[in-house]
Amino acid sequence: MNSVIITIDGKKIKATKGETLVDVAAKNGIYIPTLCYVKDKPCLGTCRVCSVKVNDYMVSSCTVPISDGMKVEVETDKEGADMRKALIEFLFVEGNHNCPSCEKSGRCELQAVGYETNMMVSRFPYRFPVNERDHASDNIWLERDRCIFCQRCVEFIKDKETNQKIFSISKRGSKSRIEIDIELANKMSLEQVAEAAEMCPVGCIIDKNLGFNKAIGKRKFEAQTLRERVLSVNGIIKTTK
Structure with missing residues (x-):
């Protein structure tokens, strides 16, 4: 009774009613970037970098419970992908992120999501607050x-x-x-x-x-990318970009 069928990027997926869209996507090998979301924690919906098109409307996938017949576009929606990338760029320009000197370089989720969205430089002017x-x-x-x-x-x-x-x-x-x-x-x-x-x-x-005594620590996103970590946690071991 709780089983539903949704479509993500043209792929029909069987899931359980009420599951969160970002989790269902990851379980099926479809990566959606997130920054505020923590698996098994209450959804916050603050960063919006997980926004995807659901039934022709842009929504944050970490806050959306799935329902039968839901049509989702992630990679197939090029405008949506560019919007997610723009949101990442906004986060970089609104702060002062000097990655080479940061203790969390290689373990930073903002940095890793930037790589996953192919961000090279922001299209927006830096604020340097x-x-x-x-x-x-x-x-x-x-x-x-x-x-x-x-x-x-x-x-x-x-x-x-x-x-x-x-x-x-x-x-x-x-x-x-x-x-x-x-x-x-x-x-x-x-x-x-x-x-x-x-x-x-x-x-x-x-x-x-710890501070600068362990300035780098384990650079976990170099040993395994953020995309690979998210998908492997959800049972998808082998991934391709």
């Missing part, structure tokens, strides 16, 4: 230049005792910035600090216990 770093916390260095406002840290990293949010976003528009509750942050275990640094898709949240 002036952002104040925050190093008041005992164990976390907040590098605001790199924040893309995905809100992963805001929604998924919380105080273990009170469930209060440790991270937040203040102000709006071009004045938006990521904030950290110093008192709650100083209560975080080293394991939770590491979790927060890993949860961040870019190099905004830095574990002070």
Whole structure:
């Protein structure tokens, strides 16, 4: 009763009603870029880089539950593919992303998605904003230049005792910035600090216990591309670009 048939890029796919479109696509070897989405976590829909055409309307695939007869265009929709690429380019120009000197180079999801969308340089002018770093916390260095406002840290990293949010976003528009509750942050275990640094898709949240001592770490997206990692997690081992 819950089985449905949808079409992605002309390919008929059998899935379960209510599954999220981005997951169904990955299970069937179809890569859709994401930045705010974390598998098995609540969908945020903040970055929009997973936008695809569903029944002739552009929607974020991480927030769309599938339904019978749904027609989806990913690679076959060239305008949609270019829009996703443009959204990635916007994220690069809105911050200061100096990849060669970043601790998360090779492990950065923004950088990896840029490669997957064949981004070479942004078509938009760089803003070069002036952002104040925050190093008041005992164990976390907040590098605001790199924040893309995905809100992963805001929604998924919380105080273990009170469930209060440790991270937040203040102000709006071009004045938006990521904030950290110093008192709650100083209560975080080293394991939770590491979790927060890993949860961040870019190099905004830095574990002070590592910092530049392990400037590169494991460059996991060079050993296996982001596309390959996403698809292999969903049961697709061999992929082609």
